[in-house]
Amino acid sequence: MQSLTVVIAQADTVAAQQLASNLHAHFRRVVVATRAEEICATVARNRAQVAVVDLDLLSLDCVRKLCNELSHVAVVCTHRVPDDGMWTASVNAGAVDFCHPSDIRTIINAARSLPPGRIASAA
Numbered sequence: 001m002q003s004l005t006v007v008i009a010q011a012d013t014v015a016a017q018q019l020a021s022n023l024h025a026h027f028r029r030v031v032v033a034t035r036a037e038e039i040c041a042t043v044a045r046n047r048a049q050v051a052v053v054d055l056d057l058l059s060l061d062c063v064r065k066l067c068n069e070l071s072h073v074a075v076v077c078t079h080r081v082p083d084d085g086m087w088t089a090s091v092n093a094g095a096v097d098f099c100h101p102s103d104i105r106t107i108i109n110a111a112r113s114l115p116p117g118r119i120a121s122a123a
Contacts, residue, residue, distance in 0.1 A: 003028045004027045004028055004029075004048075004049045004050055004111055004114075005027065005028060005029040005030075005031065005046050005047060005048040005049060005050070006023055006027045006029070006030045006031070006048060006049075006050040006051070006052060006107075006111070007031050007032075007033055007039065007042050007043050007046060007048040007050070007051045007052070008020055008023070008030065008031070008032045008033065008051075008052045009032075009033040009036065009038075009039045009042075009051065009052070009053045009054060009057055009058070010032075010052075010053075010054040010056075010057060010078065010101060011054045011056035011057040012054075012056075012080075012101075013034070015054075015080075015101050015102075016032050016034075017032065018102075019052065019101050019102070019104075020032050022102075022104050023052075023104065023107065023108075026104075026108050026111075027050075027111070029046065029048075031046050031048065036057050036058050036062065039051065039053065039058070039066065040066065040069060040070065043070055043073055044070075048073060049072070049073060049074060049111070049114060050073065050074045050075075050076065050107075050110070050111045050114075051066070051070070051073050051074070051075045051076070052076045052078060052101075052107055053066070053075060053076070053077055053078070054077075054078050054079065054101065055077055055078065055079045055086065055090070056079065056080065060089050060090065060093045061093075063075060063077060063090065063093040063094065063095060064093040064094055066094075067093060067094025067095065068094065074096045074110055074111060074113070074114050075094060075095045075096060076095060076096060076097050076098070076099065076106070076107050076110045076111075077090040077093075077095045077097075077098045077099075078098070078099055078100060078101040078103075079098070079100070079101075080100070080101070082098060082099060082100050086098060096110045096113065097109070097110040
């Protein structure tokens with residue numbers, strides 16, 4: 001288990017809880033933000049290093065703003081129907097990766113790609 005805290009923000013609350021349950025085995029702490037407006041505060045309050053955000057909940061402009069405001073946080077975007085265009089747009093907005101919310105492997109790999117200083121500074 002990695003000593004990282006992850007914040008999940010998904011439009012579908014059932015998907016958010018399922019994702020949280022799956023990630024609990026891999027990360028120190030997993031927190032679910034229930035509204036888009038709560039993401040930044042939830043990340044700050046929990047000193048999270050990773051945010052998994054749904055593009056049905058946040059626009060790409062909001063993702064860009066989130067990535068700029070929380071430059072120490074790895075943002076992984078998700079969508080129920082991911083495609084290459086969304087991946088490109090998400091990465092261009094500052095996300096470290098993009099996948100379907102059930103793609104636990106991609107989310108874990110994105111978190112593992114964090115530089116050691118980012119992990120230690122926020123843990």
